[in-house]
Amino acid sequence: xxxxxxxxxxxxxxxxxxxxxxxxxRKALVDATISLVNxxxxxxxxxxxxxxxASVSPATIYLYFENKQDLVNKIYLQVxxxxxxxxxxxxxEETPVEQSFKEIWNRIAQFKMGRMDKAIFLAQxxxxxxxxxxxxxxxxxxxxxxxxxxxRGKEDQLIKPLSDYLLYAYTINPLSFLIxxxxxxxxxxxxxxxxxxxxxxxxxxKL
Amino acid sequence: xxxxxxxxxxxxxxxxxxxxxxxxxRKALVDATISLVNxxxxxxxxxxxxxxxASVSPATIYLYFENKQDLVNKIYLQVxxxxxxxxxxxxxEETPVEQSFKEIWNRIAQFKMGRMDKAIFLAQxxxxxxxxxxxxxxxxxxxxxxxxxxxRGKEDQLIKPLSDYLLYAYTINPLSFLIxxxxxxxxxxxxxxxxxxxxxxxxxxKL
Amino acid sequence: xxxxxxxxxxxxxxxxxxxxxxxxxRKALVDATISLVNxxxxxxxxxxxxxxxASVSPATIYLYFENKQDLVNKIYLQVxxxxxxxxxxxxxEETPVEQSFKEIWNRIAQFKMGRMDKAIFLAQxxxxxxxxxxxxxxxxxxxxxxxxxxxRGKEDQLIKPLSDYLLYAYTINPLSFLIxxxxxxxxxxxxxxxxxxxxxxxxxxKL
Amino acid sequence: xxxxxxxxxxxxxxxxxxxxxxxxxRKALVDATISLVNxxxxxxxxxxxxxxxASVSPATIYLYFENKQDLVNKIYLQVxxxxxxxxxxxxxEETPVEQSFKEIWNRIAQFKMGRMDKAIFLAQxxxxxxxxxxxxxxxxxxxxxxxxxxxRGKEDQLIKPLSDYLLYAYTINPLSFLIxxxxxxxxxxxxxxxxxxxxxxxxxxKL
DNA sequence: CATGAATGAGAGTTCATTCAT
DNA sequence: CATGAATGAACTCTCATTCAT
Numbered sequence: 001x002x003x004x005x006x007x008x009x010x011x012x013x014x015x016x017x018x019x020x021x022x023x024x025x026r027k028a029l030v031d032a033t034i035s036l037v038n039x040x041x042x043x044x045x046x047x048x049x050x051x052x053x054a055s056v057s058p059a060t061i062y063l064y065f066e067n068k069q070d071l072v073n074k075i076y077l078q079v080x081x082x083x084x085x086x087x088x089x090x091x092x093e094e095t096p097v098e099q100s101f102k103e104i105w106n107r108i109a110q111f112k113m114g115r116m117d118k119a120i121f122l123a124q125x126x127x128x129x130x131x132x133x134x135x136x137x138x139x140x141x142x143x144x145x146x147x148x149x150x151x152r153g154k155e156d157q158l159i160k161p162l163s164d165y166l167l168y169a170y171t172i173n174p175l176s177f178l179i180x181x182x183x184x185x186x187x188x189x190x191x192x193x194x195x196x197x198x199x200x201x202x203x204x205x206k207l
Numbered sequence: 208x209x210x211x212x213x214x215x216x217x218x219x220x221x222x223x224x225x226x227x228x229x230x231x232x233r234k235a236l237v238d239a240t241i242s243l244v245n246x247x248x249x250x251x252x253x254x255x256x257x258x259x260x261a262s263v264s265p266a267t268i269y270l271y272f273e274n275k276q277d278l279v280n281k282i283y284l285q286v287x288x289x290x291x292x293x294x295x296x297x298x299x300e301e302t303p304v305e306q307s308f309k310e311i312w313n314r315i316a317q318f319k320m321g322r323m324d325k326a327i328f329l330a331q332x333x334x335x336x337x338x339x340x341x342x343x344x345x346x347x348x349x350x351x352x353x354x355x356x357x358x359r360g361k362e363d364q365l366i367k368p369l370s371d372y373l374l375y376a377y378t379i380n381p382l383s384f385l386i387x388x389x390x391x392x393x394x395x396x397x398x399x400x401x402x403x404x405x406x407x408x409x410x411x412x413k414l
Numbered sequence: 415x416x417x418x419x420x421x422x423x424x425x426x427x428x429x430x431x432x433x434x435x436x437x438x439x440r441k442a443l444v445d446a447t448i449s450l451v452n453x454x455x456x457x458x459x460x461x462x463x464x465x466x467x468a469s470v471s472p473a474t475i476y477l478y479f480e481n482k483q484d485l486v487n488k489i490y491l492q493v494x495x496x497x498x499x500x501x502x503x504x505x506x507e508e509t510p511v512e513q514s515f516k517e518i519w520n521r522i523a524q525f526k527m528g529r530m531d532k533a534i535f536l537a538q539x540x541x542x543x544x545x546x547x548x549x550x551x552x553x554x555x556x557x558x559x560x561x562x563x564x565x566r567g568k569e570d571q572l573i574k575p576l577s578d579y580l581l582y583a584y585t586i587n588p589l590s591f592l593i594x595x596x597x598x599x600x601x602x603x604x605x606x607x608x609x610x611x612x613x614x615x616x617x618x619x620k621l
Numbered sequence: 622x623x624x625x626x627x628x629x630x631x632x633x634x635x636x637x638x639x640x641x642x643x644x645x646x647r648k649a650l651v652d653a654t655i656s657l658v659n660x661x662x663x664x665x666x667x668x669x670x671x672x673x674x675a676s677v678s679p680a681t682i683y684l685y686f687e688n689k690q691d692l693v694n695k696i697y698l699q700v701x702x703x704x705x706x707x708x709x710x711x712x713x714e715e716t717p718v719e720q721s722f723k724e725i726w727n728r729i730a731q732f733k734m735g736r737m738d739k740a741i742f743l744a745q746x747x748x749x750x751x752x753x754x755x756x757x758x759x760x761x762x763x764x765x766x767x768x769x770x771x772x773r774g775k776e777d778q779l780i781k782p783l784s785d786y787l788l789y790a791y792t793i794n795p796l797s798f799l800i801x802x803x804x805x806x807x808x809x810x811x812x813x814x815x816x817x818x819x820x821x822x823x824x825x826x827k828l
Numbered sequence: 829c830a831t832g833a834a835t836g837a838g839a840g841t842t843c844a845t846t847c848a849t
Numbered sequence: 850c851a852t853g854a855a856t857g858a859a860c861t862c863t864c865a866t867t868c869a870t
């Protein structure tokens with residue numbers, strides 16, 4: 001995402017390749033971290049392994065991040081941002097509530113299926129105390145459009161007047177659970193499951 | 208639970224007190240581990256801290272567990288067993304499906320609310336690669352009664368013919384999410400929320 | 415010093431050897447640190463080298479000291495205490511000023527000549543920002559008896575009414591300089607030099 | 622000093638400004654190093670910090686000095702040279718011994734008071750093993766005029782026949798001690814103190 | 829000349845584990 | 850059974866130095 005932006009802004013071919021090189025290195029670090037944390041857990045993901053997989057020196061990591069904690073915080077926020085900006089890309093306040101909810105739900109599902117590693121990374125960060133409280137708070141803000149839809153739905157008496165946490169627990173969070181199960185090899189999510197899941201989600205909150 | 212069993216089996220008063228002392232120490236270790244892992248994460252829970260909080264020597268831990276991994280595995284399985292044996296304590300195959308499901312769901316909710324720390328510990332283990340795959344598999348077996356109810360429900364066409372993973376995702380897992388949110392201080396679960404949650408759960412899977 | 419105390423206090427032969435072992439290890443660490451810092455400077459004295467010379471594991475150092483800074487602070491204070499308690503061992507307020515000063519001066523000189531390594535270590539700590547300000551303050555307090563003699567000397571009009579810093583600069587500090595020169599191999603302090611030095615010291619401050 | 626020399630040798634205005642720019646950079650490096658070493662000690666003065674404070678790249682330092690050790694050695698020698706050339710600026714073999722000594726002593730005191738940071742830097746280098754032995758030897762040579770005065774004084778039986786090290790210890794070194802104390806905030810040197818100090822110095826060595 | 833980015837080597841420190849007691 | 854002391858291995862992080870530009 002930043003890569004694209006940079007490309008647009010830079011005219012000198014020289015500068016561009018430099019920036020891209022930096023961005024590539026950063027991306028390699030992000031990918032390596034996500035993969036290692038997903039497979040081994042944060043506690044078994046030393047900086048040295050991240051460096052090795054990203055093909056850089058451990059010292060180089062500290063040019064991009066302040067320390068290990070900052071690395072995880074920043075990656076969490078970046079991935080959360082990717083997740084929500086993808087999920088709400090087509091969102092419009094004009095669209096009717098039910099359709100809007102369905103579209104968002106589907107894009108969320110698409111993201112989680114298509115970027116499984118990132119979805120699992122988020123699930124792990126959201127369920128354990130690996131990221132800073134402040135980063136967690138920051139990450140929550142990005143969900144606003146979903147909350148807006150729910151509010152409209154409640155006002156229009158299409159959606160039950162439940163707490164947003166309950167709505168989230170019964171519509172969005174089940175997808176995280178299924179993705180984690182799939183990654184653990186217990187379960188394989190098929191297209192039909194997603195349709196069933198949407199129905200279950202909608203039934204649980206519709207008035 | 209084990210304490211009771213042990214007590215019954217021992218007759219010599221001397222032996223008994225010793226065993227009880229041992230059990231107390233083991234319990235202290237379990238409690239300390241759960242508390243520390245919940246609050247700091249597995250990666251920030253050294254054996255030495257567990258020992259200090261449980262008021263034993265680090266070396267003593269190795270009399271009760273083979274190593275740190277074994278400690279977490281064993282605690283996970285023990286807590287999972289506590290969780291399920293509580294949840295299915297009143298279960299009978301004679302009870303009608305809907306009532307059976309409701310009773311189980313309520314006991315699960317009761318356990319998670321009453322033993323929040325244990326529920327959160329399980330959630331953390333279930334969402335991250337901290338425990339061995341074999342222990343995870345072992346833990347799943349305990350859920351059989353719930354699967355039986357669902358099977359009966361599907362046969363009787365009271366419950367949608369969904370995969371058990373979907374059923375779990377939409378009825379049980381939301382409670383884990385809510386508990387984690389509550390522990391993070393974001394949300395406070397009230398009695399009414401539990402009633403709403405049950406309705407949402409049932410609506411999402413009932414035919 | 416502590417070793418002796420411990421020996422007195424302990425009756426069980428068992429306990430004694432343990433304490434001695436600990437004290438021996440601590441002493442080895444202190445000696446290794448002093449020697450290395452004197453020869454290479456604080457900046458070229460890694461914990462690993464100290465450990466090697468003291469024949470312990472680097473980790474063991476952290477059983478005796480909180481961190482490297484604490485190690486240096488504690489050694490500084492201990493050595494300063496050794497220095498002053500030796501220097502003022504025979505001090506009595508009854509002794510006439512000039513005699514008292516001469517005795518103290520001679521014991522200071524004796525200490526610096528006999529424990530050259532410790533004297534040099536103190537000189538290095540006193541002239542550079544390697545120890546904490548608080549430790550430095552703490553160390554100064556031990557000089558009180560010397561200041562008392564000077565005060566008496568000023569009152570009796572035997573010693574010039576100079577600031578204690580000036581008195582120290584012209585009577586005690588020259589010895590530090592000479593010791594450092596000797597350690598650098600530039601100068602060899604003989605008995606006669608000490609007599610000359612005392613005369614110079616006394617002449618510089620006497621009324 | 623070097624700046625002046627360079628300026629004289631260059632005729633091309635272009636070259637001159639460049640050289641001056643270079644010299645400015647070198648001066649910035651010297652100042653930054655002295656300040657950092659004085660305040661934090663050599664062990665806590667990384668090249669990167671020196672570079673930052675001097676507003677140059679770390680790599681640039683290696684255009685002016687071979688390595689960190691060379692940097693300190695060269696700065697030590699340069700400052701020592703500044704110190705002695707200032708101190709002996711007015712020196713003449715014709716001047717009588719006592720007057721000559723007094724003049725030198727006063728200029729030394731002036732330098733140490735006026736260029737406190739440089740004086741403290743020298744004190745730190747002279748009391749610890751941070752500079753190379755060869756640089757230390759080199760630095761000593763600059764003191765020759767002072768040794769000459771003392772020799773004349775000894776021949777004329779105005780000064781005690783003491784080793785030059787003793788003479789230095791009791792006349793010059795006390796000033797270093799007082800400056801260090803002042804920098805540590807313990808003591809404030811006033812004009813009167815300097816007069817007293819000179820008297821003490823002279824009394825300690827005069828015949 | 830000057831540099832920002834990169835890094836290998838090594839720093840200080842922690843930790844799971846062992847062992848003599 | 851229980852332990853405090855000890856440690857090798859490994860961790861996070863820093864730093865003097867280099868190099869392509």
